[in-house]
Amino acid sequence: MYEQLAKSIGDKVTLTEADFEVCKTFFIPKKIRKKQTLLLEGDVCTYNAFIEKGILRSYTTDEKGQEHIMQFAFEGWWITDLSSFLMGVHSTFTIEAIEDSELLLLTATAREELMDALPVFERYQRLLLQNAYIALQTRVNSALTAxxxxxxxxxxxxxxxxxxxxxxxxxxxxxxxxxxxxxxxxxxxxxxx
Amino acid sequence: MYEQLAKSIGDKVTLTEADFEVCKTFFIPKKIRKKQTLLLEGDVCTYNAFIEKGILRSYTTDEKGQEHIMQFAFEGWWITDLSSFLMGVHSTFTIEAIEDSELLLLTATAREELMDALPVFERYQRLLLQNAYIALQTRVNSALTAxxxxxxxxxxxxxxxxxxxxxxxxxxxxxxxxxxxxxxxxxxxxxxx
DNA sequence: AAATAAAATTGATTTAGATCAATGGTATTT
DNA sequence: AAATACCATTGATCTAAATCAATTTTATTT
The missing domain is CATH 1.10.10 (Arc Repressor Mutant, subunit A)
Structure with missing residues (x-):
């Protein structure tokens, strides 16, 4: 249940097995079925979700009821509504499973505690965010250009x-x-x- | 020359005056005139630039010679080609001053050293990146929807x-x-x- | 397995925004 | 201050992609 997480962290930083055991305790495992939602637009996003298995997507819905997908997330990726999760504001995204999926959930407080307990986790999060930012820039450029x-x-x-x-x-x-x-x-x- | 930087860091984390004096020493001040470039597409981006005064922009140029602006950066903001700066690959962006500007430059090694010397600087960088990521998501959504x-x-x-x-x-x-x-x-x- | 719902394809038509082209304004430069 | 280059505006036309509509194909549900 924690294979993908171990791999994802190990790819970015060095963590002892003992520390990884500590790390695990901060997460809440959750299974979610296809078409079920983890977050509904308008709610506060209380989790940052790591995907062990399956696919999720986040999307907004416009006035005409049309969905616009912001992100797909596969095994080994994270998904959340970052501004809602960090600032506690109501979310603009809905997060939904595309396949039956297995998640590891991290609450905002658990995340803070985990970063305090294991400083490399903060570095891991920063590195993930850097990559996500670069990928988003590429997407903006493609939207403007292509x-x-x-x-x-x-x-x-x-x-x-x-x-x-x-x-x-x-x-x-x-x-x-x-x-x-x-x-x-x-x-x-x-x-x- | 460091007012905007002090303000930007102070907005996100707590730093003593003595630590800020240490912090300053990692930066290289630089003035740049309107229409001058800080980075040319294809070069490796060696600096992360903080803007004390002025405006810069980053843009790509397509096959037809058309420019597509990725970012504007004003006083108190940062600008760089993140993937080139972090991974040392050739840049896809050109960075150019829109007005005469005053910059504080941070090399990749200075940045690493600064994060080691002052751990709050890593947190500051992560918080900046979080905001930048959220802003970019909003931009993608607008490009898809509006x-x-x-x-x-x-x-x-x-x-x-x-x-x-x-x-x-x-x-x-x-x-x-x-x-x-x-x-x-x-x-x-x-x-x- | 049949029934139903959802997704993908194809065709006809419309439209938002691009392109082409010309003119008037506003900055820089000398 | 005149000359030059750059910008913003306006008009006419074109086009890539959207919309509307119908049909076929593929998944779900009963």
Whole structure:
């Protein structure tokens, strides 16, 4: 149940086995079924979730009821509404499981305590955040620069997992395209090869 | 020369005056004139720049020679190409002064040393990054969701400084619009009031 | 396994914003 | 202060992607 977490932390910092045992105690394991929500828009996000197994997504809903996906999260990734989680404000995102998933939840206070108990955890969190920030910049740039086809092609290269495991209409939403446009883009690409 | 830095750090963490004196020694002051570059696309970004005075911007240039602005940075903000700065890869961004500016530069090694010397500096950096990440998410969401007019209106509300101090064609670039479209959007808004 | 719901595809049409082009303004530069 | 380069505005036209609508395919549920 903690394999992915051990791997994720170990990739970024050095932690003894004893310290990892301490680390584990701060997390709350939780299973969540496909289509169940971990967070509803408007609620306060009380957890930062680490994914041991499965896929989740976070999304906003606009006035017309259309969903806009902010993030997909797979095994070994984290997902939360950061501003709600850190500042205690009402969330703008809904977080929902795309597959049956196994999570490790960290409350805001547990997170603070864990960073105090194991200073490398703060470093780990900073390193994760750096990567997440860089990835988001790339996404902004793609949104400003790229055509529909370029956006899709870049995604297939950078995140083949998303293409393989996520329904197409959700990929469209993530890229800021309609499902129809994405379907046509894929057809074009296939015709050319 | 260090007023803005003292303010920025003081807003996030607690630092004694003596520690701040230590902190100062890690920075290299630098003046840069309007239109001069701090970083050219393709070079390795050796500095994380804190802005004491002035405005800078970071942007990518596409195949057609068009510039796409990733970030504006004012007094009290930081600017860098994070992935180039941290990983030593060639930068995708150019960083350039919009006005004559005064900077405090931190090299990657100075930054590491500073975080070792003053652990609160690591926390300060993490807190900055958290805010930057949340702001970027908001920008992605706006890019996915909003019309040209909504993008502009949101910017006027969230960042009136940008509207007031940055040329219009750069605002257009930042929003992913052409200068013509932004001009028309502004006209529409003015006609309505 | 049949029934139902959800997702993907394809076609016809519309539209928001881009592009092309010209003019008037506003800064820099000499 | 004149000259030059850069910016913002306005108009006409074009186009990539959205919308509307129908059909086929694939998943879920009973």
């Amino acid at each position: 055509t529909a086809e370029e956006k899709y092609t870049k995604l297939t290269i950078s995140y083949p997992d998303i293409i393989a495991r996520v329904p197409q209409h959700m990929i469209a939403s993530y890229l800021g395209l309609t499902p129809e446009t994405l379907s046509r883009v894929r057809k074009q690409i296939n015709l050319r090869k | 019309t040209a007019e909504e993008k502009y209106t949101k910017l006027t509300i969230s960042y009136p400084d940008i509207i007031a101090r940055v040329p219009q064609h750069m605002i257009a670039s930042y929003l992913g619009l052409t200068p013509e479209t932004l001009s028309r959007v502004r006209k529409q808004i003015n006609l309505r009031k």
